[in-house]
Amino acid sequence: MSTPAVSAAPARPAVRRTLWRDATRSFSRNRLAMIGFAVVALFVLVAIFANFVAPQPYYRAKLSENLQFPSIRHLLGTDAVGRDLLSRIIYGIRTSLFVGFSVQIVAFAIGVTLGALAGLRGGWVDFVVTRILEIMTAFPGFLFAIFLMGILGNGVLNVILAISVTSWIDPCRLTRGQLIALREREFVIAAHSYGSSDWRIAIRHLLPHALPPLVIMLALGIPNAIFAEAGLSFLGVGINDPIPSLGKMVSDSMGYISVYWYMGVFPTLTIALAMLSFNYVGDGLRDALDPTMYNR
Amino acid sequence: MGRYILGRIAGLLFTFFMVSVMTFSLMHAVPGGPFDENKQPLPPAAKANILRKYGLDRPIYEQYARYMWAALHFDFGIPFQSPTETVTKLIARVWPATLQLAGLVILLSYSLGMLFGILAAINQNTWIDRGVTTLATLGFTVPNFVIGIWLILIVSVRLHWLPTGGWGSPKQFIMPALVYAQAPMALVARYTRVNMLEAMRADYVRTARAKGMSERTIILRHVLKNALIPLITVIGPQIPNIATGSIFIEAVFRIPGLGRYFISSTYNRDYPMIMATMLLAAALWGVTYLISDILYTVIDPRVRLTGRRDA
16 A cells, blocks of 8 residues: 655655555554564564573473472472473463464454455355354353363363464454445445456455554454463463463462462563563554554 | 344344354263263163263253253253252352452442543543553453462462452452452553543533633533443443453462352363353343443433444
8 A cells, every 4th residue: 555645755755655664663663562572572582492592391300309499500490390490481482472373373364264255245145254243242252262172172272273263253353344344435436447356456455454453453362362371271271281381380380389489470470471562562553553543 | 222122132042042052062072971981980771871861862952952941941950060959059159259259340440440540531641641551551461360379479478468369258358359350440441541531522521611611520520421431331241251250360269159160160071060151151241232232322322223233
């Protein structure tokens, strides 16, 4: 969506102003968003290179070194069976991010496809999708995810599946609503009138307009999925040993909370930091991409 | 209006039907039932007897029809995890703890949330506003079980002021209610603030200022009234959420409420209890959505009941 009126500003002809370029600039000037972005980047790097960053494999347990307070040897201490907590947290970040990103990929693949079909085709497809969306407004999603986990059993892929079942709803509703609102706009009608094909209109005219809110939703959906995974694992129906999950580490720590406080502190801090930074990035994106938010 | 409400009720019943069908069929689609004993295998005859007693030997659509027929008469069967009582009795026994907590939380979060939101809006762009906004973001993003654990660590373990958990004495109510209130409070504060700011820029407020009305009267008589109306659609749906969703809080503070029994029923494949809880949640959510939408139109005459909610 380039702005054709560049020639109207002859003083700076070299800079083409686009929504995304403006957004990048606005985002980079938002201090909280940039801090969040830095932390997210750090988390992503740590997750990718967990094998190199972590001092020990996440599964190595040395019973002779169990329940040690933080020290030089074990920077964040060890758990009840003598596993290095720092290593477990690093691999736990990998699990969290893997679930967070995977859920969003699944949710958007399903949600945007269905939403686009409903919004562009209308007819019975729209009827069916709208009914599903209506059902889902009063759907106890998290209870259902817990119930699903009870059926499917613990595991990373099952967690992704259980969370995805309800998380495609919002992108679907947003895509459909956006497309229906855009369909009637003058520039789309104009494109129709000079004979653009439906495909061309969808890709060249509708998609660029529908994209910014979807990007915001995508960014804010990642921490939600991370939270859902941590929550399910915390309740004991998510990811189980030996795969490290921050939520599971928190619930494991609860039995030792009165003496071995460090066991609960560091995993909860990591969860809080991840949630906060992802949310700041999402909020920053919203401020940068949504022109209607300028005066808030 | 009547047509609209009837349509919404029909939609609600359909939702209810779909939730029940999905839960019921999924529960029965997976191999492994509540009486598959690995450690102490039952003799086949005894197992067949038990299956017959609970109706588990019949075709699934028949089980479903029987179940729903009974459920319509508030008979949700017998919970596998506690066979000496009915599901209805079990829920009646464990839900009050959740409801007490929910009541406290609703009271606390709505009153404090509105207060903070109003204070932030009136003092826009001051440290009060920034403080409230930061707190709201924190309350919204940091999971409540995380805050719960930190509170236990500081208040119970370090300072020995309050018990770490349990349910019964007022001392045990404080921390769970505070922690559970954090997210709805943040939500209410955020919406109150935005709505207040919007209302404060409205033309009728400018008119009121122009005719020399005091700022206090403007806020109380004009801004508040208009700013709090849209909150109904935000606050309403939070109620069933709070009344059924305190699972994390119940796990952190060891409260014997509905959430804990829901978790234990998924462990134990306690079909009747799972079904009843899901139906209860779906019914509560659907009814509250409907009521809050209708209330909204009753209080705000500008809104007409024609559109769908996904605008």
